[in-house]
Amino acid sequence: MAIVVFADHHQGEIKKAALEAIFYASEWATTQQQEVIAVVIGEVPHPSSLENLGQYGAHRVYYVNSSWLNDFDARLYSLVFREILEQLQAQICVLPHDFNGRALAPYLAAQWQAGLLTGVCSLPESDGSFQKQVFSGKALAWMHVHTARKVITLLPNTFSVKQQDRKATVENWQPSQVKADQRKIRVKELRTTQGRVPLSEASIIVSGGRGLKGPENWGMIEELAKVLGAATACSRPVADAGWRPHHEHVGQTGLTVRPNLYIAIGISGAIQHLAGVNGSKYIVVINKDPEAPFFQAADYGIVGDAFEVVPRLIEAVKKFKGLS
Amino acid sequence: MKVLVCISKTADTTAKISFTADQKSFNESGVQFIINPYDEWYALVRAVELKEQYPDTELHLISVGGPDVEPILRKALAIGGDMAFRVDLQPISIEPVAISIAEHVRQQGYDLIFTGKETIDYNGSGVGGYLAGLLDWPFISLATSFTWDGQIATVEREIDGGREIAEAMLPLVVSCQKGIAEQRIPNMRGIMAARTKPLQVIAAPEKAKENFVSIDHFALPQKKSGVHLIEPGNEEELVRLLHEEARVI
Ligand SMILES: Cc1cc2nc3c(=O)[nH]c(=O)nc-3n(C[C@H](O)[C@H](O)[C@H](O)COP(=O)(O)OP(=O)(O)OC[C@H]3O[C@@H](n4cnc5c(N)ncnc54)[C@H](O)[C@@H]3O)c2cc1C
Ligand SMILES: Nc1ncnc2c1ncn2[C@@H]1O[C@H](COP(=O)(O)O)[C@@H](O)[C@H]1O
Numbered sequence: 001m002a003i004v005v006f007a008d009h010h011q012g013e014i015k016k017a018a019l020e021a022i023f024y025a026s027e028w029a030t031t032q033q034q035e036v037i038a039v040v041i042g043e044v045p046h047p048s049s050l051e052n053l054g055q056y057g058a059h060r061v062y063y064v065n066s067s068w069l070n071d072f073d074a075r076l077y078s079l080v081f082r083e084i085l086e087q088l089q090a091q092i093c094v095l096p097h098d099f100n101g102r103a104l105a106p107y108l109a110a111q112w113q114a115g116l117l118t119g120v121c122s123l124p125e126s127d128g129s130f131q132k133q134v135f136s137g138k139a140l141a142w143m144h145v146h147t148a149r150k151v152i153t154l155l156p157n158t159f160s161v162k163q164q165d166r167k168a169t170v171e172n173w174q175p176s177q178v179k180a181d182q183r184k185i186r187v188k189e190l191r192t193t194q195g196r197v198p199l200s201e202a203s204i205i206v207s208g209g210r211g212l213k214g215p216e217n218w219g220m221i222e223e224l225a226k227v228l229g230a231a232t233a234c235s236r237p238v239a240d241a242g243w244r245p246h247h248e249h250v251g252q253t254g255l256t257v258r259p260n261l262y263i264a265i266g267i268s269g270a271i272q273h274l275a276g277v278n279g280s281k282y283i284v285v286i287n288k289d290p291e292a293p294f295f296q297a298a299d300y301g302i303v304g305d306a307f308e309v310v311p312r313l314i315e316a317v318k319k320f321k322g323l324s
Numbered sequence: 325m326k327v328l329v330c331i332s333k334t335a336d337t338t339a340k341i342s343f344t345a346d347q348k349s350f351n352e353s354g355v356q357f358i359i360n361p362y363d364e365w366y367a368l369v370r371a372v373e374l375k376e377q378y379p380d381t382e383l384h385l386i387s388v389g390g391p392d393v394e395p396i397l398r399k400a401l402a403i404g405g406d407m408a409f410r411v412d413l414q415p416i417s418i419e420p421v422a423i424s425i426a427e428h429v430r431q432q433g434y435d436l437i438f439t440g441k442e443t444i445d446y447n448g449s450g451v452g453g454y455l456a457g458l459l460d461w462p463f464i465s466l467a468t469s470f471t472w473d474g475q476i477a478t479v480e481r482e483i484d485g486g487r488e489i490a491e492a493m494l495p496l497v498v499s500c501q502k503g504i505a506e507q508r509i510p511n512m513r514g515i516m517a518a519r520t521k522p523l524q525v526i527a528a529p530e531k532a533k534e535n536f537v538s539i540d541h542f543a544l545p546q547k548k549s550g551v552h553l554i555e556p557g558n559e560e561e562l563v564r565l566l567h568e569e570a571r572v573i
Contacts, residue, residue: 015484072488074453074463097449099483103465103499106418106450110457115536116418118450129540136444138341142540184462188478189489198485204572228573246468246503247482252337252444253361253502261572272337275444278545282570284562285551295551300565304556316559320567 002035002088003028004081006095006104007053007061008072010192012044016201017096017156019056024154025094026057028123034092035059038168039084041077042070047170054168056161062173068180071187074103079178082112085149097153098200105153115147121158136252136275156200157258158279199248202231204261207250207277209235211266211287211306215243220310221265227317233257235267251276266306269294286310325378325472325494326432329371329405330425330439330451331387333396334360337444347541350445359396362440362501364403369505370470371438372404378474382406386428388421390414394523401518402510408521413528417537420528422454427529429459435494436477441466441501449499456497464490468503 003025008018025036038058040050043065050061064080081104085093093108095101097119109116120143122131129142133155145152192198199205206225208218218232225232232248239249250257252272262280266287267273274297277283285298288305295301302309317323335341336356343351358364368385375381385400385408387393397408411424429437439452456463468487469480477496480489480503510518554562566573 010484071490072483074465075456075460078457099466099481102449103453103463106422106453107457107463109419109450110422110454111460116450116454117537118418118448132447134446134542135335135341136447137545139343140543140545142542143537144540145537146535185464185490185492187488187490190483190486191488192483192486200484247487249502253365261566261570275337282566282572284566295553297548298551299548299570300562301551301553302556302559302562303553309556309559312557313559313562316563317573319560320563320573 002037002090003032003092003094004085004088004090005036005038005058006081006093006101007038007040007058008096008098008100009040009042009044012046012049014040014053015096015098017098017101017154020156020159020161021094021096021101021154022053022056022058023161024123024159028092028094029057037062037088039064039081041080043067050170051167054166055163057164058168061168061170063170064173064175066174066180068183072100073183073185074107075185076178076183077104078108078111079182080175081108083175083177084173085112091149093151095151095153097155101153105151109151112149112151114149114151115145116151117143117145118153119155120152121155133279136256137278138275155258157203157260197229197231199231199233199250199255199257202257202259204228204230204263205233205257205259205280206230206263206265207233207235207267208238208244208265209267210237212238217307218244220314224263224310224314224317227314227321227323230263235273264294265310267294268292269297325374325380325436326382326384326434327371327374328384328386328429328432328434328437329363329368330437331363331368331385331397331400332360332440332443333357333387333389333393334443334445337361341544343542347543350542357392357396359400360440360443362442362444364400365507366500366502366504367438367440368400368403368405369508370500372508373505374472375404384409384432384434386411386425388413388415388424388528397523398518399510401521401523402514403508404514406521408523410523410525411528412525413532416539418448418450418454419536420532420534421451422458423532424528425451425455426458427532428526429455437497439497439499441499452497452499459495459497461495461497462492463497464492465499467498467500470498470500470504
């Protein structure tokens with residue numbers, strides 16, 4: 001039997017969260033002696049490079065190279081997946097808990113009549129339960145899926161991958177029950193911020209709050225992010241005031257992020273902000289108020305004026321990286 | 325056009341999270357309950373705006389839950405909507421909620437369904453997609469903008485590091501998040517009007533009573549051991565610690 005994984009990609013580049021999902025499935029498969037099949041939908045520029053998914057634990061890659069499937073569509077992709085899962089008589093499908101995965105997983109679970117567990121952060125334990133963060137990261141729950149068929153989404157950046165020296169076999173696979181004319185959604189435009197690290201995949205995030213006083217002061221935030229190879233984020237009032245774009249807003253009502261390092265500058269650490277960042281492995285807080293609640297959630301902190309501390313921190317990082 | 329907005333009840337964002345002694349359920353004592361912010365601020369407000377734009381729109385709200393969700397539905401009706409439905413079922417996971425709503429949709433017939441991005445307590449992010457899957461309708465998730473010109477819906481959604489704009493015909497399910505609308509505070513007129521709007525209780529379908537996914541127990545995450553403060557002026561020490569101790573740079 002097989003564990004099937006959604007290997008989501010952008011123009012042939014498999015997303016980090018998807019690589020984690022493949023590795024997760026392969027760890028799960030070793031206890032179940034199952035085969036891991038990564039499914040790549042839509043054309044990629046270099047199909048032979050897909051054999052490298054073996055490094056993350058995929059045994060086989062199903063490459064569904066139809067151009068009419070290039071644009072993501074939860075419904076169409078779900079129809080393709082259902083056909084694959086039925087053909088393989090698989091019982092488990094794993095997807096990354098990211099933008100597309102979160103849309104496809106529930107759709108597929110409904111159509112494939114499976115139980116759905118989203119955002120897990122552990123392999124099944126000996127009693128079969130999965131760990132999942134609930135209350136926006138303020139608590140953990142252990143959950144059971146009672147159905148034979150299971151659709152599971154894996155929370156990004158909770159499972160570090162180990163690469164191995166193995167190649168997957170790449171097979172072309174074509175759906176026979178799904179046709180181009182079943183598409184009901186037409187993608188008109190796709191805009192990605194070129195060259196920037198997407199917030200959801202960033203391993204380091206530099207984030208600014210109202211303490212920075214105004215949008216004109218974001219130069220140093222961007223520079224710190226640049227020298228660290230980080231993405232930038234902000235608190236909600238900063239996005240609401242239009243100092244920064246909405247998609248940078250993290251927290252309970254914004255994006256949930258889980259980087260290895262989150263640097264919070266001039267952010268008080270309100271509970272709704274923490275809800276979106278408390279899954280970060282390490283938190284650094286720079287705030288001039290020693291009483292700022294964020295310090296209680298921090299691993300490292302500097303009590304000081306951001307306008308003095310951040311430029312010095314930039315210099316220190318540059319020196320460390322040999323950039324100056 | 326007939327529009328349905330899915331409303332869920334959730335613990336207030338500042339609520340203290342604690343569990344009963346056996347760790348099996350959420351301790352509700354002293355906790356304030358609110359409309360899930362994604363449902364209230366984004367899904368509902370955008371639907372109310374559509375009704376303002378197209379006054380012949382019929383706008384219904386639905387929540388799956390016990391009698392305790394009725395005050396939440398009344399609050400939602402104060403922001404807008406013609407009537408509300410409560411499916412009488414204590415939901416324990418995504419599937420029963422979606423199955424219950426799908427049954428109602430089949431009976432009532434809708435053109436457009438809005439859900440929130442996710443509930444902020446169980447963070448499932450699943451009801452909208454599962455519902456669309458049951459209905460075999462197209463589904464667009466995490467929408468940051470929605471317009472309808474009377475025939476075609478144009479939806480902008482968030483993707484990794486970017487935006488995607490798609491066009492779709494109705495019927496359609498959309499999960500909504502920040503950007504699609506601005507939060508509205510209900511006014512006195514809305515609150516008064518909500519009191520007399522119909523709120524109908526309906527029975528849950530049998531299929532929704534099956535046990536798909538259940539919670540065994542909860543735990544609070546481990547507390548951080550305490551912050552390591554570094555003197556301002558000593559930023560090089562911070563960089564050293566991040567490299568040698570935390571190993572994150
Ligand atoms: C339902 C609900 C949902 C919410 N969702 C979110 C969410 O998703 N994300 C979110 O961020 N917020 C959210 N909020 C808002 C949240 O409660 C806080 O109001 C917000 O996070 C505060 O933003 P801030 O820390 O940038 O600003 P402030 O609270 O104003 O804090 C500014 C900080 O900067 C410090 N500071 C000032 N000057 C300097 C200086 N020169 N150098 C260093 N430090 C300085 C101050 O000491 C202070 O700690 C939500 C609120 C509600 C009610
Ligand atoms: N019990 C419920 N009743 C009605 N709608 C719900 C319920 N639970 C969730 N929803 C809707 O589905 C969205 C996603 O919820 P979830 O999949 O639980 O994260 C919410 O934002 C609501 O719009």
